[in-house]
Amino acid sequence: MSISNRLTTYTQLMRLDKPIGILLLLWPMLWGLWFAARGFPDLHILAIFVMGTILMRSAGCVINDYADRKIDPHVERTKNRPMAAGKVSSKEALLLAAGLSLIAFILILPLNLLTIVLSVPALFLAASYPFTKRFFAMPQAYLGIAFSFGIPMAFAAQTDSLPSIIWVLMLANLFWVIAYDTAYAIVDKPDDLKIGIRTSAITFGRFDVMGVMICHAIFIAIMIIIGQWQQMGMAYYTGLVVAVGLMLYQYTLIRNRDRALCFKAFLHNNWVGMVVFIGIVLDFLIYQG
Numbered sequence: 001m002s003i004s005n006r007l008t009t010y011t012q013l014m015r016l017d018k019p020i021g022i023l024l025l026l027w028p029m030l031w032g033l034w035f036a037a038r039g040f041p042d043l044h045i046l047a048i049f050v051m052g053t054i055l056m057r058s059a060g061c062v063i064n065d066y067a068d069r070k071i072d073p074h075v076e077r078t079k080n081r082p083m084a085a086g087k088v089s090s091k092e093a094l095l096l097a098a099g100l101s102l103i104a105f106i107l108i109l110p111l112n113l114l115t116i117v118l119s120v121p122a123l124f125l126a127a128s129y130p131f132t133k134r135f136f137a138m139p140q141a142y143l144g145i146a147f148s149f150g151i152p153m154a155f156a157a158q159t160d161s162l163p164s165i166i167w168v169l170m171l172a173n174l175f176w177v178i179a180y181d182t183a184y185a186i187v188d189k190p191d192d193l194k195i196g197i198r199t200s201a202i203t204f205g206r207f208d209v210m211g212v213m214i215c216h217a218i219f220i221a222i223m224i225i226i227g228q229w230q231q232m233g234m235a236y237y238t239g240l241v242v243a244v245g246l247m248l249y250q251y252t253l254i255r256n257r258d259r260a261l262c263f264k265a266f267l268h269n270n271w272v273g274m275v276v277f278i279g280i281v282l283d284f285l286i287y288q289g
Contacts (some may be wrong), residue, residue, distance in 0.1 A: 010096060013065060013082045014058035020267055022057045024180070027273030028173040029053055029150030031280055035165065035230065036158035039284040045157045048111065052104045053150065059100035060126045060146075066093045067130035075191040077263075097127075114156040122149040133197050140185065140200040144177035145170075165229065172222035179215035179247075180269040182208060183254050186262040209254050216247045223276065232280075233287035239279015243272045 011017055029049055033041045065072065065083045072084035082088045101123060108115055125146035132139040148170040155166050178200060185192070185201035186208055192199055204211035220240055227236050246268065253265040 009082050009087050013062055013088055013093065013096070014100070015061040016058065020270060021061065022054055023270045024177075024273060025057050025147055025150065026050065026053050027277055028148060028169070028176075029154055030277050032151035032154035032166065032169060033158060034277070034280050034284060035169065036155040041158050045111070048107050049150065049154060049157070052107050055100050055104040055107070056122070056126055059097045059104070060129070062093050062097040062100070063127050064130040066090060066097070071195060071197065074195050075188055077188060077191075108157075111157045112160050114160055114162070115153055118149070118153045118156055122146075122153060125149060133199065135198070137198055137203045138178070138200045139198065140178045140181040141174065143181055144174035147177050148173040165226065168222060168226055168229070172219050172226065175215045175222070176219040176269075176272070179212050179219065180266055182212045182215070183250070183262050184266040186254065186257055187259045187266070209251070209257065212254060213247070213251055216250075220244055220247075233283050235282035235286055236279045239275050239277075239282075242275045242279075246272050246275065
């Protein structure tokens with residue numbers, strides 16, 4: 001395989017050609033960073049966290065495919081991934097994941113000790129999540145914790161503290177992750193049932209669609225509480241109202257459990273994260289700037 005083809009294969013392994021995972025990890029981190037700074041954060045911290053998010057999401061994808069290398073060939077959506085197709089060896093994947101994680105760790109070294117300490121459990125969660133599908137009835141909840149860890153790290157980097165709001169914001173994001181990743185799991189539900197993989201879509205059973213919408217509702221409810229707590233203004237709540245509209249549209253996509261439409265609903269959550277972020281940014285600019 002030529003160097004060009006190998007780089008293309010590694011790009012696919014890291015899912016850089018499908019950036020939805022990076023975006024879904026990026027939005028809650030940005031919410032946390034803006035809340036921590038009460039507006040625009042320090043530019044160097046913002047740059048480090050954006051680059052770190054890209055690196056860690058890429059490493060997570062590599063570890064995920066390594067963990068699922070014997071499962072993915074049996075799943076319609078994943079059978080052509082580089083490891084499933086035999087284009088990348090296990091050794092290559094582990095070295096790539098380790099290299100990406102090391103670069104991400106080097107990036108945060110200029111930050112304070114608290115941020116560096118928090119990077120250890122963050123790495124553990126990212127590396128261990130892919131293996132939870134073998135024994136945990138709802139691995140999406142574990143993913144929610146992993147995808148929320150950018151929030152305390154953002155507060156640590158910006159304020160060198162861990163105020164109580166981070167735990168509430170992490171809880172909100174946990175329910176949002178369960179919502180969108182359950183919609184994603186509905187796509188693979190027939191294949192997962194055959195091979196014995198556990199997901200929230202299987203655990204919820206015939207209430208899977210209801211589970212998605214309840215988790216969305218809890219997410220919005222907690223974000224309203226955060227808004228009251230942080231004395232946010234109209235722009236923030238407008239962002240949440242738009243997010244509710246987007247979630248209702250997602251319901252029309254997932255209600256019949258059409259696999260293609262459920263995947264479209266999953267992708268659509270990028271817009272949910274974005275409008276919530278825009279609401280936060282505008283609120284600090286208009287009302288609290």
